[in-house]
Amino acid sequence: MYITFIQNNSLEDFVMKEKVILAYSGGLDTTALIPWLKENFDYEVICCCINCGQGSELDGLEERAALSGASKLYIEDIVDEFCDDYIVPCVQAGAVYENKYLLGTSMARPPIAKKLVEIARKEGAVAICHGATGKGNDQIRFELGIKALAPDLKIIAPWRMTDVWTMQSREDEMEYCKAHGIDLPFNMSNSYSRDRNLWHISHEGLELEDPAAEPDYEHLLVLGVTPQKAPDKETEISLTFEKGVPTALNGKSMKVSEIITELNELGGxxxxxxIDIVENRVVGMKSRGVYETPGGTILMEAHAQLEELILDRDTMEMKKKLGSQFAQIVYEGKWFTPLREAIQAFVESTQEYVTGEVKLKLYKGNIIKAGTVSPYSLYNESLASFTTGDLYDHHDADGFITLFGLPLKVRAMKMAEAAKENK
Incomplete structure:
Protein backbone atom coordinates (compact mmCIF):
# COMPACT_ATOMS: atom_id res chain seq x y z
CA MET A 1 0.00 0.00 0.00
CA TYR A 2 1.27 3.45 -0.92
CA ILE A 3 -0.18 6.64 0.59
CA THR A 4 0.64 10.19 -0.38
CA PHE A 5 -0.56 13.19 1.60
CA ILE A 6 -1.32 16.10 -0.65
CA GLN A 7 -0.14 19.39 0.81
CA ASN A 8 -1.70 22.01 -1.46
CA ASN A 9 -4.82 22.41 0.70
CA SER A 10 -5.10 24.44 3.86
CA LEU A 11 -5.87 22.70 7.15
CA GLU A 12 -9.21 24.50 7.32
CA ASP A 13 -10.28 22.68 4.16
CA PHE A 14 -10.50 19.39 6.06
CA VAL A 15 -11.74 20.38 9.51
CA MET A 16 -15.06 18.66 10.27
CA LYS A 17 -15.60 17.77 6.63
CA GLU A 18 -17.07 14.44 5.64
CA LYS A 19 -14.86 12.24 3.49
CA VAL A 20 -15.58 10.64 0.13
CA ILE A 21 -13.48 7.91 -1.47
CA LEU A 22 -13.05 8.50 -5.20
CA ALA A 23 -12.29 5.53 -7.45
CA TYR A 24 -9.44 7.28 -9.23
CA SER A 25 -7.76 6.26 -12.46
CA GLY A 26 -6.08 9.56 -13.22
CA GLY A 27 -8.05 9.82 -16.45
CA LEU A 28 -10.14 12.75 -17.58
CA ASP A 29 -13.41 11.72 -15.91
CA THR A 30 -12.04 11.02 -12.44
CA THR A 31 -9.67 14.01 -12.49
CA ALA A 32 -12.60 16.34 -13.19
CA LEU A 33 -14.51 14.73 -10.33
CA ILE A 34 -12.11 15.96 -7.64
CA PRO A 35 -12.94 19.69 -7.85
CA TRP A 36 -16.56 18.82 -8.73
CA LEU A 37 -17.03 16.84 -5.50
CA LYS A 38 -15.51 19.63 -3.43
CA GLU A 39 -17.67 22.29 -5.05
CA ASN A 40 -20.98 20.43 -4.94
CA PHE A 41 -20.72 18.38 -1.72
CA ASP A 42 -17.99 20.14 0.26
CA TYR A 43 -16.31 16.76 0.81
CA GLU A 44 -12.72 16.03 1.61
CA VAL A 45 -11.76 13.98 -1.45
CA ILE A 46 -9.53 10.96 -0.95
CA CYS A 47 -8.41 9.38 -4.21
CA CYS A 48 -7.93 5.64 -4.46
CA CYS A 49 -6.26 4.05 -7.46
CA ILE A 50 -6.40 0.26 -7.53
CA ASN A 51 -3.50 -1.21 -9.48
CA CYS A 52 -4.69 -4.30 -11.37
CA GLY A 53 -1.81 -4.08 -13.82
CA GLN A 54 -2.43 -0.79 -15.64
CA GLY A 55 1.30 -0.28 -16.19
CA SER A 56 2.38 3.20 -17.28
CA GLU A 57 -1.15 4.56 -16.77
CA LEU A 58 -0.20 5.02 -13.10
CA ASP A 59 2.60 7.45 -13.97
CA GLY A 60 2.00 10.98 -12.75
CA LEU A 61 -1.02 10.18 -10.58
CA GLU A 62 0.42 11.78 -7.46
CA GLU A 63 1.04 15.13 -9.11
CA ARG A 64 -2.30 15.09 -10.92
CA ALA A 65 -4.28 14.27 -7.76
CA ALA A 66 -2.49 17.00 -5.83
CA LEU A 67 -3.06 19.58 -8.56
CA SER A 68 -6.75 18.65 -8.70
CA GLY A 69 -7.30 19.24 -4.98
CA ALA A 70 -7.36 15.77 -3.41
CA SER A 71 -6.26 15.52 0.20
CA LYS A 72 -4.75 12.05 -0.11
CA LEU A 73 -3.94 9.43 -2.70
CA TYR A 74 -3.91 5.68 -2.15
CA ILE A 75 -2.27 3.47 -4.77
CA GLU A 76 -3.13 -0.10 -3.90
CA ASP A 77 -1.31 -2.92 -5.70
CA ILE A 78 -3.66 -5.92 -5.94
CA VAL A 79 -2.21 -7.53 -9.07
CA ASP A 80 -1.54 -10.92 -7.45
CA GLU A 81 -4.90 -10.95 -5.65
CA PHE A 82 -6.61 -10.07 -8.93
CA CYS A 83 -4.86 -12.95 -10.69
CA ASP A 84 -5.18 -15.61 -7.99
CA ASP A 85 -8.67 -14.88 -6.65
CA TYR A 86 -10.52 -13.57 -9.70
CA ILE A 87 -8.77 -14.47 -12.96
CA VAL A 88 -7.97 -18.08 -12.02
CA PRO A 89 -11.58 -18.95 -11.05
CA CYS A 90 -12.79 -17.54 -14.39
CA VAL A 91 -10.17 -19.52 -16.32
CA GLN A 92 -11.10 -22.70 -14.43
CA ALA A 93 -14.78 -22.09 -15.15
CA GLY A 94 -14.11 -21.43 -18.84
CA ALA A 95 -16.08 -18.22 -18.36
CA VAL A 96 -16.57 -16.46 -21.72
CA TYR A 97 -19.37 -13.94 -22.23
CA GLU A 98 -21.33 -14.33 -25.48
CA ASN A 99 -18.74 -16.77 -26.85
CA LYS A 100 -16.08 -14.07 -27.26
CA TYR A 101 -15.45 -11.73 -24.35
CA LEU A 102 -12.97 -12.99 -21.74
CA LEU A 103 -14.33 -10.64 -19.05
CA GLY A 104 -11.23 -8.47 -18.67
CA THR A 105 -13.00 -5.39 -17.31
CA SER A 106 -15.73 -7.39 -15.57
CA MET A 107 -13.31 -9.48 -13.49
CA ALA A 108 -11.45 -6.41 -12.20
CA ARG A 109 -14.46 -4.57 -10.79
CA PRO A 110 -15.16 -6.82 -7.76
CA PRO A 111 -11.65 -6.54 -6.25
CA ILE A 112 -11.67 -2.79 -6.92
CA ALA A 113 -15.02 -2.41 -5.13
CA LYS A 114 -13.70 -4.52 -2.26
CA LYS A 115 -10.62 -2.33 -1.84
CA LEU A 116 -12.64 0.89 -2.07
CA VAL A 117 -14.82 -0.33 0.79
CA GLU A 118 -11.77 -1.28 2.87
CA ILE A 119 -10.27 2.20 2.48
CA ALA A 120 -13.62 3.86 3.14
CA ARG A 121 -13.81 1.99 6.44
CA LYS A 122 -10.24 2.89 7.31
CA GLU A 123 -10.77 6.59 6.56
CA GLY A 124 -14.22 6.80 8.11
CA ALA A 125 -15.68 7.98 4.81
CA VAL A 126 -19.41 8.36 4.32
CA ALA A 127 -19.48 7.82 0.56
CA ILE A 128 -17.77 6.26 -2.43
CA CYS A 129 -17.79 7.98 -5.81
CA HIS A 130 -17.14 6.45 -9.23
CA GLY A 131 -16.93 7.98 -12.68
CA ALA A 132 -18.81 5.31 -14.64
CA THR A 133 -21.39 6.64 -17.07
CA GLY A 134 -25.11 5.97 -16.86
CA LYS A 135 -25.04 3.94 -20.08
CA GLY A 136 -22.38 1.39 -19.19
CA ASN A 137 -21.94 -1.82 -17.21
CA ASP A 138 -19.37 -0.51 -14.73
CA GLN A 139 -21.87 1.53 -12.73
CA ILE A 140 -23.69 -1.74 -12.00
CA ARG A 141 -20.55 -3.70 -11.19
CA PHE A 142 -19.12 -1.09 -8.83
CA GLU A 143 -22.39 -0.43 -7.06
CA LEU A 144 -23.45 -4.07 -6.62
CA GLY A 145 -20.06 -4.76 -5.08
CA ILE A 146 -20.30 -1.81 -2.71
CA LYS A 147 -23.88 -2.65 -1.73
CA ALA A 148 -22.93 -6.26 -1.00
CA LEU A 149 -19.96 -5.28 1.18
CA ALA A 150 -21.06 -1.97 2.71
CA PRO A 151 -24.79 -1.31 2.35
CA ASP A 152 -24.57 1.72 4.65
CA LEU A 153 -22.22 3.73 2.45
CA LYS A 154 -23.55 6.37 0.08
CA ILE A 155 -22.74 5.92 -3.60
CA ILE A 156 -22.20 8.97 -5.77
CA ALA A 157 -22.58 8.46 -9.52
CA PRO A 158 -22.16 11.93 -11.08
CA TRP A 159 -23.12 10.97 -14.64
CA ARG A 160 -26.61 10.09 -13.36
CA MET A 161 -26.93 13.32 -11.37
CA THR A 162 -28.04 15.53 -14.22
CA ASP A 163 -29.18 18.33 -11.89
CA VAL A 164 -25.62 19.02 -10.73
CA TRP A 165 -23.43 17.24 -13.29
CA THR A 166 -23.65 19.51 -16.32
CA MET A 167 -20.77 18.10 -18.37
CA GLN A 168 -21.96 16.00 -21.28
CA SER A 169 -18.75 15.28 -23.20
CA ARG A 170 -15.01 14.87 -22.86
CA GLU A 171 -14.64 18.36 -24.31
CA ASP A 172 -16.80 19.72 -21.48
CA GLU A 173 -14.61 17.95 -18.93
CA MET A 174 -11.44 19.30 -20.52
CA GLU A 175 -12.80 22.85 -20.28
CA TYR A 176 -13.90 22.30 -16.69
CA CYS A 177 -10.44 21.08 -15.68
CA LYS A 178 -8.77 23.96 -17.50
CA ALA A 179 -11.01 26.45 -15.70
CA HIS A 180 -9.81 24.95 -12.41
CA GLY A 181 -6.15 25.22 -13.32
CA ILE A 182 -5.70 21.54 -14.13
CA ASP A 183 -3.59 20.85 -17.21
CA LEU A 184 -4.09 17.33 -18.56
CA PRO A 185 -1.84 15.34 -20.90
CA PHE A 186 -4.73 14.09 -23.04
CA ASN A 187 -4.98 14.31 -26.82
CA MET A 188 -8.59 14.54 -27.93
CA SER A 189 -7.70 13.45 -31.47
CA ASN A 190 -7.03 9.90 -30.24
CA SER A 191 -9.49 9.64 -27.40
CA TYR A 192 -10.54 6.01 -27.44
CA SER A 193 -12.24 5.04 -24.20
CA ARG A 194 -9.91 2.39 -22.79
CA ASP A 195 -9.78 0.14 -19.77
CA ARG A 196 -6.56 -1.72 -19.04
CA ASN A 197 -5.38 -4.25 -16.52
CA LEU A 198 -2.99 -7.20 -16.54
CA TRP A 199 -5.52 -9.44 -18.29
CA HIS A 200 -6.55 -7.19 -21.18
CA ILE A 201 -7.18 -3.77 -22.67
CA SER A 202 -10.52 -2.68 -24.12
CA HIS A 203 -11.13 0.01 -26.75
CA GLU A 204 -14.39 1.87 -27.42
CA GLY A 205 -15.35 5.09 -29.18
CA LEU A 206 -14.26 6.96 -32.33
CA GLU A 207 -14.70 4.78 -35.47
CA LEU A 208 -15.73 1.79 -33.32
CA GLU A 209 -19.08 3.45 -32.67
CA ASP A 210 -20.05 2.53 -36.24
CA PRO A 211 -20.32 -1.28 -36.61
CA ALA A 212 -19.88 -0.85 -40.38
CA ALA A 213 -16.44 0.71 -39.92
CA GLU A 214 -13.25 -1.34 -39.81
CA PRO A 215 -11.16 -0.70 -36.69
CA ASP A 216 -8.12 1.50 -37.21
CA TYR A 217 -5.73 -1.11 -35.86
CA GLU A 218 -2.72 1.04 -36.73
CA HIS A 219 -3.65 3.48 -33.94
CA LEU A 220 -5.79 1.17 -31.82
CA LEU A 221 -3.65 -1.73 -30.64
CA VAL A 222 -1.59 -1.43 -27.48
CA LEU A 223 -0.60 -4.94 -26.42
CA GLY A 224 0.31 -6.44 -29.77
CA VAL A 225 0.08 -6.46 -33.55
CA THR A 226 -2.44 -7.76 -36.04
CA PRO A 227 -1.93 -11.33 -37.32
CA GLN A 228 -0.89 -9.89 -40.68
CA LYS A 229 2.04 -8.09 -39.05
CA ALA A 230 3.08 -10.99 -36.82
CA PRO A 231 6.30 -12.86 -37.70
CA ASP A 232 6.09 -15.60 -40.30
CA LYS A 233 7.50 -18.02 -37.73
CA GLU A 234 5.98 -20.23 -35.03
CA THR A 235 6.59 -19.58 -31.35
CA GLU A 236 6.58 -22.79 -29.30
CA ILE A 237 5.53 -22.68 -25.64
CA SER A 238 4.50 -25.06 -22.87
CA LEU A 239 2.22 -24.41 -19.90
CA THR A 240 2.07 -26.50 -16.74
CA PHE A 241 -1.03 -26.70 -14.55
CA GLU A 242 -1.57 -28.12 -11.08
CA LYS A 243 -5.19 -28.61 -10.03
CA GLY A 244 -6.32 -26.18 -12.71
CA VAL A 245 -3.87 -23.43 -11.71
CA PRO A 246 -1.06 -22.42 -14.11
CA THR A 247 2.26 -22.90 -12.32
CA ALA A 248 4.97 -22.81 -14.97
CA LEU A 249 5.73 -21.42 -18.42
CA ASN A 250 8.27 -23.22 -20.59
CA GLY A 251 9.28 -25.29 -17.59
CA LYS A 252 10.00 -22.30 -15.36
CA SER A 253 7.92 -21.99 -12.18
CA MET A 254 6.20 -18.61 -11.91
CA LYS A 255 3.38 -16.80 -10.15
CA VAL A 256 0.16 -16.54 -12.13
CA SER A 257 0.74 -12.81 -12.62
CA GLU A 258 4.21 -13.48 -14.05
CA ILE A 259 2.85 -16.13 -16.42
CA ILE A 260 0.15 -13.77 -17.72
CA THR A 261 2.70 -10.96 -18.14
CA GLU A 262 5.00 -13.12 -20.25
CA LEU A 263 2.12 -14.65 -22.22
CA ASN A 264 0.92 -11.12 -23.03
CA GLU A 265 4.28 -10.39 -24.65
CA LEU A 266 4.40 -13.69 -26.55
CA GLY A 267 0.76 -13.56 -27.59
CA GLY A 268 0.84 -9.88 -28.52
CA ILE A 275 -11.58 -9.61 -30.93
CA ASP A 276 -14.09 -7.17 -32.42
CA ILE A 277 -17.45 -7.67 -30.72
CA VAL A 278 -20.90 -6.11 -30.54
CA GLU A 279 -22.01 -7.21 -27.08
CA ASN A 280 -25.24 -6.92 -25.12
CA ARG A 281 -24.75 -4.65 -22.13
CA VAL A 282 -26.61 -5.26 -18.89
CA VAL A 283 -28.50 -1.97 -19.31
CA GLY A 284 -30.15 -3.23 -22.49
CA MET A 285 -28.20 -1.65 -25.32
CA LYS A 286 -25.63 -3.11 -27.68
CA SER A 287 -22.10 -1.72 -27.73
CA ARG A 288 -19.17 -2.32 -30.04
CA GLY A 289 -15.63 -2.70 -28.77
CA VAL A 290 -12.26 -4.20 -29.58
CA TYR A 291 -10.53 -6.23 -26.89
CA GLU A 292 -6.90 -7.32 -26.70
CA THR A 293 -6.37 -10.35 -24.45
CA PRO A 294 -3.25 -12.07 -25.76
CA GLY A 295 -2.07 -13.88 -22.63
CA GLY A 296 -5.56 -14.67 -21.42
CA THR A 297 -6.57 -16.21 -24.74
CA ILE A 298 -3.57 -18.55 -24.62
CA LEU A 299 -4.17 -19.46 -20.98
CA MET A 300 -7.86 -20.23 -21.53
CA GLU A 301 -7.09 -22.39 -24.56
CA ALA A 302 -4.36 -24.33 -22.76
CA HIS A 303 -6.61 -25.00 -19.76
CA ALA A 304 -9.45 -26.16 -22.01
CA GLN A 305 -7.14 -28.55 -23.86
CA LEU A 306 -5.99 -30.10 -20.60
CA GLU A 307 -9.57 -30.59 -19.45
CA GLU A 308 -10.32 -32.42 -22.69
CA LEU A 309 -8.05 -35.21 -21.52
CA ILE A 310 -9.16 -35.35 -17.91
CA LEU A 311 -12.85 -34.58 -17.40
CA ASP A 312 -15.52 -37.17 -18.15
CA ARG A 313 -18.32 -36.39 -20.58
CA ASP A 314 -21.09 -35.64 -18.08
CA THR A 315 -18.89 -33.35 -15.99
CA MET A 316 -17.72 -31.53 -19.12
CA GLU A 317 -21.31 -30.93 -20.25
CA MET A 318 -22.41 -29.60 -16.88
CA LYS A 319 -19.29 -27.46 -16.59
CA LYS A 320 -19.96 -25.84 -19.97
CA LYS A 321 -23.47 -24.86 -18.87
CA LEU A 322 -22.32 -23.50 -15.52
CA GLY A 323 -19.32 -21.80 -17.12
CA SER A 324 -21.64 -19.81 -19.34
CA GLN A 325 -23.75 -18.84 -16.33
CA PHE A 326 -20.62 -17.96 -14.36
CA ALA A 327 -19.59 -15.61 -17.18
CA GLN A 328 -22.96 -13.88 -17.08
CA ILE A 329 -22.78 -13.52 -13.29
CA VAL A 330 -19.36 -11.88 -13.53
CA TYR A 331 -20.41 -9.67 -16.45
CA GLU A 332 -23.43 -8.42 -14.51
CA GLY A 333 -21.38 -7.52 -11.42
CA LYS A 334 -22.81 -10.25 -9.18
CA TRP A 335 -19.49 -11.57 -7.87
CA PHE A 336 -20.40 -11.21 -4.21
CA THR A 337 -23.42 -13.52 -4.39
CA PRO A 338 -24.22 -17.02 -3.12
CA LEU A 339 -24.75 -18.27 -6.67
CA ARG A 340 -21.24 -17.28 -7.77
CA GLU A 341 -19.82 -18.99 -4.70
CA ALA A 342 -21.83 -22.15 -5.37
CA ILE A 343 -20.84 -22.41 -9.02
CA GLN A 344 -17.21 -21.72 -8.15
CA ALA A 345 -17.32 -24.50 -5.55
CA PHE A 346 -18.52 -26.91 -8.25
CA VAL A 347 -15.81 -25.74 -10.65
CA GLU A 348 -13.11 -26.12 -8.01
CA SER A 349 -14.20 -29.71 -7.39
CA THR A 350 -13.71 -30.46 -11.09
CA GLN A 351 -10.13 -29.14 -10.97
CA GLU A 352 -8.80 -31.73 -8.52
CA TYR A 353 -7.09 -33.69 -11.30
CA VAL A 354 -6.57 -30.96 -13.92
CA THR A 355 -2.81 -31.34 -13.76
CA GLY A 356 -0.40 -31.69 -16.65
CA GLU A 357 1.49 -29.95 -19.44
CA VAL A 358 0.15 -28.37 -22.62
CA LYS A 359 2.37 -27.59 -25.59
CA LEU A 360 1.29 -24.95 -28.10
CA LYS A 361 2.49 -23.16 -31.19
CA LEU A 362 1.61 -19.49 -31.70
CA TYR A 363 1.41 -18.36 -35.32
CA LYS A 364 -0.20 -15.28 -36.85
CA GLY A 365 -3.20 -15.11 -34.54
CA ASN A 366 -3.57 -18.89 -34.23
CA ILE A 367 -3.02 -21.17 -31.26
CA ILE A 368 -2.04 -24.62 -32.52
CA LYS A 369 -2.03 -27.80 -30.42
CA ALA A 370 1.39 -29.41 -30.10
CA GLY A 371 0.67 -32.16 -27.53
CA THR A 372 -0.91 -32.49 -24.09
CA VAL A 373 0.05 -34.86 -21.25
CA SER A 374 -1.42 -35.56 -17.83
CA PRO A 375 -1.01 -38.33 -15.24
CA TYR A 376 -4.82 -38.24 -14.91
CA SER A 377 -5.68 -38.48 -18.60
CA LEU A 378 -8.78 -40.59 -19.34
CA TYR A 379 -7.60 -41.19 -22.88
CA ASN A 380 -6.80 -44.90 -23.29
CA GLU A 381 -5.04 -45.80 -26.51
CA SER A 382 -6.16 -49.41 -26.42
CA LEU A 383 -9.78 -48.30 -26.10
CA ALA A 384 -9.63 -45.49 -28.63
CA SER A 385 -7.75 -47.34 -31.34
CA PHE A 386 -9.48 -49.44 -34.00
CA THR A 387 -7.70 -52.54 -32.73
CA THR A 388 -9.80 -54.68 -30.37
CA GLY A 389 -8.35 -54.68 -26.86
CA ASP A 390 -9.00 -56.43 -23.58
CA LEU A 391 -11.32 -53.71 -22.23
CA TYR A 392 -13.63 -53.46 -25.21
CA ASP A 393 -15.19 -55.99 -27.54
CA HIS A 394 -16.94 -54.64 -30.64
CA HIS A 395 -19.86 -57.00 -29.99
CA ASP A 396 -20.55 -55.15 -26.73
CA ALA A 397 -21.98 -52.32 -28.80
CA ASP A 398 -24.91 -54.48 -30.00
CA GLY A 399 -26.81 -54.47 -26.71
CA PHE A 400 -25.88 -50.88 -25.99
CA ILE A 401 -27.25 -49.60 -29.30
CA THR A 402 -30.44 -51.69 -28.86
CA LEU A 403 -31.16 -50.09 -25.47
CA PHE A 404 -29.91 -46.62 -26.44
CA GLY A 405 -32.13 -46.57 -29.52
CA LEU A 406 -35.13 -48.28 -27.93
CA PRO A 407 -37.23 -45.09 -27.53
CA LEU A 408 -36.69 -44.25 -31.21
CA LYS A 409 -37.68 -47.76 -32.30
CA VAL A 410 -40.80 -47.86 -30.11
CA ARG A 411 -41.92 -44.45 -31.39
CA ALA A 412 -41.42 -45.49 -35.01
CA MET A 413 -43.47 -48.67 -34.43
CA LYS A 414 -46.31 -46.72 -32.80
CA MET A 415 -46.36 -44.17 -35.58
CA ALA A 416 -46.55 -46.96 -38.16
CA GLU A 417 -49.48 -48.57 -36.26
CA ALA A 418 -51.31 -45.26 -36.09
CA ALA A 419 -50.82 -44.71 -39.80
CA LYS A 420 -52.41 -48.12 -40.58
CA GLU A 421 -55.41 -47.42 -38.34
CA ASN A 422 -56.04 -44.07 -40.02
CA LYS A 423 -56.20 -45.54 -43.52
Missing part, protein backbone atom coordinates in the same frame (compact mmCIF):
# COMPACT_ATOMS: atom_id res chain seq x y z
CA UNK A 269 3.88 -10.37 -30.75
CA UNK A 270 2.05 -13.18 -32.58
CA UNK A 271 -1.26 -11.38 -33.10
CA UNK A 272 -3.16 -13.51 -30.56
CA UNK A 273 -6.35 -12.50 -28.74
CA UNK A 274 -7.78 -9.57 -30.74
Missing amino acids: ANGIGI
